[in-house]
Amino acid sequence: MIMNTKTIRLSAIALSVAALAACSGPQVRYGDAKAVETVNANYGSTDLQMIAEAMTRSLLQSKAISGSKDAPIVTLADVKNKTSEYIDTRVITDKIRTQLMKSGQVRFAVSVSEMQNQTDELKRQNQSGLYKNSTIAKTGNMQGAQYRIEGSIASIVKNTKDVKDVYYVFNLNLINNESGLLEWADEKEIRKTATR
Amino acid sequence: MKKILFACTSLSLVFLAGCATKPPAPVVESAIVGQAPADPPKNPVMSAEALKADSKSIAVTDIYFKKEGKNLTFIEETRTTTDNSISSVITPKTIEIDADKANASAITGGANSSAFPVKFTNLADPKATSPGAAIPPVPAVNVATPSNSSSSANTQSMKKSGYQSNNEYGELRYLANPIRGLLIKSGYKVVQAKSTPAMPNQGDEYFDIVKRIKAGDFGDADYVLYGVLAEISSTDNVADIPGTKSTSQQVTLEVTVDFNIVDTKTTQIIASFVASGEGKDVQIDGRDTGHKPSTAKLMKLASLDLAEDVRKNLADQNFITNNPGSAGQVRNLKRRLDDDASTLKVYK
Numbered sequence: 001m002i003m004n005t006k007t008i009r010l011s012a013i014a015l016s017v018a019a020l021a022a023c024s025g026p027q028v029r030y031g032d033a034k035a036v037e038t039v040n041a042n043y044g045s046t047d048l049q050m051i052a053e054a055m056t057r058s059l060l061q062s063k064a065i066s067g068s069k070d071a072p073i074v075t076l077a078d079v080k081n082k083t084s085e086y087i088d089t090r091v092i093t094d095k096i097r098t099q100l101m102k103s104g105q106v107r108f109a110v111s112v113s114e115m116q117n118q119t120d121e122l123k124r125q126n127q128s129g130l131y132k133n134s135t136i137a138k139t140g141n142m143q144g145a146q147y148r149i150e151g152s153i154a155s156i157v158k159n160t161k162d163v164k165d166v167y168y169v170f171n172l173n174l175i176n177n178e179s180g181l182l183e184w185a186d187e188k189e190i191r192k193t194a195t196r
Numbered sequence: 197m198k199k200i201l202f203a204c205t206s207l208s209l210v211f212l213a214g215c216a217t218k219p220p221a222p223v224v225e226s227a228i229v230g231q232a233p234a235d236p237p238k239n240p241v242m243s244a245e246a247l248k249a250d251s252k253s254i255a256v257t258d259i260y261f262k263k264e265g266k267n268l269t270f271i272e273e274t275r276t277t278t279d280n281s282i283s284s285v286i287t288p289k290t291i292e293i294d295a296d297k298a299n300a301s302a303i304t305g306g307a308n309s310s311a312f313p314v315k316f317t318n319l320a321d322p323k324a325t326s327p328g329a330a331i332p333p334v335p336a337v338n339v340a341t342p343s344n345s346s347s348s349a350n351t352q353s354m355k356k357s358g359y360q361s362n363n364e365y366g367e368l369r370y371l372a373n374p375i376r377g378l379l380i381k382s383g384y385k386v387v388q389a390k391s392t393p394a395m396p397n398q399g400d401e402y403f404d405i406v407k408r409i410k411a412g413d414f415g416d417a418d419y420v421l422y423g424v425l426a427e428i429s430s431t432d433n434v435a436d437i438p439g440t441k442s443t444s445q446q447v448t449l450e451v452t453v454d455f456n457i458v459d460t461k462t463t464q465i466i467a468s469f470v471a472s473g474e475g476k477d478v479q480i481d482g483r484d485t486g487h488k489p490s491t492a493k494l495m496k497l498a499s500l501d502l503a504e505d506v507r508k509n510l511a512d513q514n515f516i517t518n519n520p521g522s523a524g525q526v527r528n529l530k531r532r533l534d535d536d537a538s539t540l541k542v543y544k
């Protein structure tokens with residue numbers, strides 16, 4: 001009887017230790033990056049993906065891109081965040097850029113935000129005197145972009161006690177740098193409603 | 197029945213044979229209206245050697261220039277007259293300035309007249325300096341009578357100021373070589389032309405190409421392509437590079453040349469254009485590091501760029517084609533050389 005009681009106690013302690021050990025570490029699991037995210041009504045990954053996909057598809061069908069003999073050179077300009085949230089608009093344009101690049105119908109020149117690295121590299125190669133002349137990427141040969149992509153994201157948010165309604169509109173423009181003409185424009189609207 | 201069949205077969209055979217030997221109907225040559233038919237190439241398969249053998253020579257001279265300058269001249273003459281003799285001391289002083297500055301000065305009552313407050317006269321103009329002229333020299337007379345001398349002496353001081361035009365004529369020797377190379381590549385034979393030294397007191401007749409053609413300066417050339425330097429300028433600018441903390445220093449040398457092609461037989465101007473070339477040195481943060489650009493490099497780049505612009509203009513006016521070495525270019529060139537029997541000399 002004593003033996004049985006001891007065994008039960010030991011088993012209980014062992015189980016408790018095991019349970020505690022299991023609870024103390026983080027629980028990690030991979031999810032589907034493309035799965036619909038509905039944690040709350042704020043701007044999220046699904047919005048990013050929807051916007052990028054819609055804009056890329058529309059842009060590739062535009063006359064400026066599909067009607068061009070050679071893949072036109074485009075650069076990314078600002079996408080203004082006019083919402084009350086913090087949204088890294090650069091992520092949106094980068095995602096659009098990646099998808100456009102994969103299509104092979106567009107080439108991209110470095111954008112303003114990437115110019116520091118570009119000038120640093122040119123300066124290093126041209127002005128340090130360390131490089132073989134025939135291999136140097138020479139200053140003054142960068143290619144200018146024919147078009148620039150710029151746009152904005154805005155939102156209208158309405159709250160009641162139980163409902164939060166968010167309306168996003170993402171606007172993107174393709175502008176001919178030489179003529180200043182707007183060659184293409186499209187928008188993507190998203191409505192999200194959260195209830196308690 | 198057999199006979200009839202045989203006869204029919206024979207007749208058919210004769211008829212068919214007659215058709216077979218019938219000469220084809222004459223084809224009326226299509227007339228081309230409103231368009232001169234291009235001559236077929238006389239030698240469609242033409243090697244570079246053959247082209248060279250057929251091509252005419254092009255003599256290339258250097259680019260003429262005229263540099264206008266004006267010498268501001270001050271002459272101070274002190275004349276001392278005594279009883280027996282007159283002595284004179286003349287002190288000239290000459291300052292060379294740009295023609296533009298002189299023209300903007302008080303000579304013309306220009307906007308910069310405060311920088312050159314003296315009213316200058318053209319000393320080379322006898323009317324301007326003659327007695328009674330509109331702008332006479334300014335005399336300043338000091339009469340000094342030494343108190344301790346029995347003899348009297350007059351000291352007269354005269355000041356003259358004015359300008360003398362100073363035009364320099366010559367040839368720039370380093371801009372034409374890329375154009376020579378371009379013409380060689382296009383199939384012309386290029387011959388070095390005789391240089392034209394400027395004479396003392398040279399005037400604008402230096403640019404009189406017809407006079408030089410008649411004087412035989414260009415040998416047996418059928419065409420003369422010559423250029424006169426219109427402007428040469430250099431700039432040094434610094435600009436911010438957006439999105440960076442850096443600046444770019446751009447030193448640019450730009451040349452603009454007026455070109456004319458003259459038919460030496462008729463002295464008719466066949467083509468005329470203005471070409472320009474730019475040599476640029478771009479240095480990131482160059483101003484901060486005190487970068488000094490190489491003038492030789494800039495000149496080389498400008499001359500190459502000038503040759504490229506000349507090529508475009510010559511192609512526009514059918515002296516060469518846009519694609520040297522192409523079949524079309526070879527054919528056009530061959531036709532032109534055959535039809536025009538031309539020698540193109542390029543004088544700049």
